[in-house]
Structures are given as structure tokens and as C-alpha cells.
Amino acid sequence: MSDEPSQLSDFNERFEDPAEDPLFVFDEDDPNRADVFARKELLKVGHVPESARIVGRDDEIEAIAAELRPLVRGDPPNNVMIYGKTGTGKSLVARHVTERARRAAESNGVSVGTVYVDCAQYNTQTRVARTVTRSLNESGRTDLNIPRAGIGSGEYYDYLWEILNTAYESVVIILDEVDRLNDDDILMQLSRARESGKADCHLGVIAVSNKIEYRDQLNERVKSSLREEEFVFQPYDANQLRDIMKHRRDAFYDGVVSDDVIPLTAALAAQEHGDARKAIEILRHAGELAERSNTDVVTEEHVRDAQEWAEIDRFEELLRGSTTQVKFILYSLALLTDESSSDDGFSTSKIYERYQETTQKVEAKVLSEHRVYELLKEQAFLGVVESTRTGGGRGEGSYLEHRLVQDTGIVLKSVLRDSRLKDLA
Ligand SMILES: Nc1ncnc2c1ncn2[C@@H]1O[C@H](COP(=O)(O)OP(=O)(O)O)[C@@H](O)[C@H]1O
Ligand SMILES: [Mg+2]
Structure with missing residues (x-):
């Protein structure tokens, strides 16, 4: 299977002039068109803003820089592990520090290659090995021709060691969302590369x-060969979030964002845990809602609508890669939760009953109870479901009880977006 994006090459629609495509005419002079965003890229989550916009992470930046600092003098960097809840600036700080290290090293005459891998997308050993190898190769220092498909991880590693040995003194590889990898052997391979004599180059993994x-799931062998320094990023408080958001305000034209909008986004994002990603997404979406309704003022109502949207979106992100069967299970659990007046969880068999009804309604395949149990446990690992063991009353053994972590409204709206569940709505 190839991960390369495919082309819409058999697209046949033809207009005399594609610029006239009525779906996409863009009328600059439309008097109703609202001017909302001045620099929308500032509200893109993957965007790495300049230092001046990074607020309240000086200590973390300094500490991680210290681990990479040796590479500026051509010495081996330390491996780093960053933990923390979503939206606490981990990806941002990892990329920011790595890029600064690369520049500092380069100006010292040390060549440093850097790669960023989103392991949620590249979640197998082969995919990671391919991404790392191809992106280090592309920077033009080697003229290898590395196939996109048809070879396995072993061959990609061979290319990788060759690139590392010929083109760089140091390489820093960021493995983001590393817990999404379906196998931690890649960590092993990378951390062992040097001691096993495969690569001459210094390799740092973040x-x-x-x-x-x-951390507890990592294999002991991996842990002992990674020997990484660990950092835990704490959630932001409402004040920090407000500061972060103020520094993105110029994503909008002057006057578009009223005074209470920024504190409100910050407060909403601080409710669950201090999640800067959520704050930024809410603000962007609120702007889009304003734009769509042709007004050039972002109001409190736009922000509240955007919040619900962000929660559904976040939930879908958690479910990314889950099958429709998982959605049937979550749907069933959401219905049970809605009907119940207590906060208790539900046993697997209770959920299974409802799941059977659900799947029969849409004539879908019905999995075994054991399989449903396994899928529930998987969802607990992903943080969608919380499973706790009951004490086990008289005459009863203890068993697992499952409950949804998110609001049922969000769960239902989100799973019902799946076309196979639409009929249940
Ligand atoms: N300290 C900060 N200063 C400015 N922006 C931040 C800060 N922390 C996070 N952000 C922004 O919030 C969003 C989420 O941050 P990210 O690094 O992706 O979080 P994580 O990787 O921990 O989930 C990004 O758009 C990022 O630019
Ligand atoms: Mg991240």
C-alpha cells in the first residue's frame, strides 16, 4: 500500500475557463463579502509561529535545547521524550527547538538533518522508515533514488544508514504522537543505530x-536503549491561554474580534484542561462562521457555536481510524447513558445487548460479545471510554464497567456523521 497522495487525474469536468467555475468564483468587489481574516495561517494548528508568539514555555524550551545542544558542536544529542495532554505545546516546542538547533549547528559548520513524523498518520514501521528516509534524502545531499513502494522497512533502513553516513553529522527525528505507532521496534532501531555500528552519524530522537x-507500555529493551530525558508539559491556565490567544489576534483584521471574544475562547478551552489547540481551533472556526454569515465581527455566539463544533471535531479525531463497528458500540453506549439517571457505567453485556439491536436495525454484521469487549478496552486506551472494575457484590464476580468520557451529545453527533449510522438518527 502506498501513502502517496493520489491525483484526481480522471477528472473530466471542463469549463471554458476554469476561473469561471460557478462553484468557485471569488468576487473581490462583492460588497457583501466580509473581511475577517488578515493572516489566517496564524490559526492553523500545525503552523509553527515565530518565537515572539510562543508564550509561557521558556523553561521547557531551555530544557529541551540543553539536550540537543551538544550537536551544535558536533557531539551526540540526548534523546528526549515529551509527555503532556493535548494542546500543551509539545509539538510546537519540539519543532521550534529542533529548528533552532539546526540553524545554530549549521552556522557552526555542522550539518544537521531534521525530520518530523506524525505517527498517527505513519503508524507502521515501514511507513515511518519510508518517511524518514525519503525526507532526509530529498534535501538534496544524496542522489539516491528511494522507491515509494515495493520495499520493506529493512531496505528503507539500509538506505537510511547510507544517508546518515554520507550526508549528515547529526540528525534529529521528531516522532510525534508516538503512542499511535503499532510497534515500538522503530524506536529500538533508531536508538541502536549508532552502537550497532550501522550509522556513524549522531541521531537524536524526540x-x-x-x-x-x-512510558509504562514501552518495552524495557526500548527504554534502556533510548535512555531518554523525560519532560512533562502541564496544561495551561486560563491566563496563559489568554496570553497565547492575544498573540494570535492579528490573524484578524482590526476590529473584527471584540474585546470579550479572546477571554471567552481562553475560558472555554480552560474548562476541560488548558488546551491551546482547542482555543486556537475555536477562534478560527468562530471567524469562519462570521465569514460565512457575511459579517465582519466575531461575536460571542460565533464562539459558542465554534466550541461545539470543536468538540465534535476533536472527538472525530480521537476516532480517526476506528471502524464503523466501534461507532455502533459507542452509539449504543451513548443511548444507554442518555436513558440512565445515574452516573454508573455499563457492563459489557448490557452494552452488547444494545449493540445487537443497533446493528440489526441497520443490518450490519454483528460481532461477538468478546470482540465488543476487546474493542471497548481499545477505546479505553484511546481515552474515549473509561473502564473501571467493579468491586463485585455478593455472589457476583467483579467485572468491568464502561462509561463515555465525552458528553453524549457530542458522541452522538459525531458518530452519526458516519454514513452507515445516518439511518439511526
Ligand atoms: N506556549 C504557546 N505559545 C503559543 N502558542 C502555543 C503554545 N502552546 C501551544 N500553542 C499553539 O496551540 C496549538 C496546539 O499546540 P501543540 O504544540 O500542537 O500541542 P500538543 O502537541 O501538545 O498537542 C498550536 O497551534 C500551537 O501553536
Ligand atoms: Mg502534538
């Missing part, structure tokens, strides 16, 4: 995880 429990 692994980033949203789950603190990830």
Missing part, C-alpha cells in the same frame, strides 16, 4: 506522546 501511560 518522541512526543499525549499519553503519560505510554
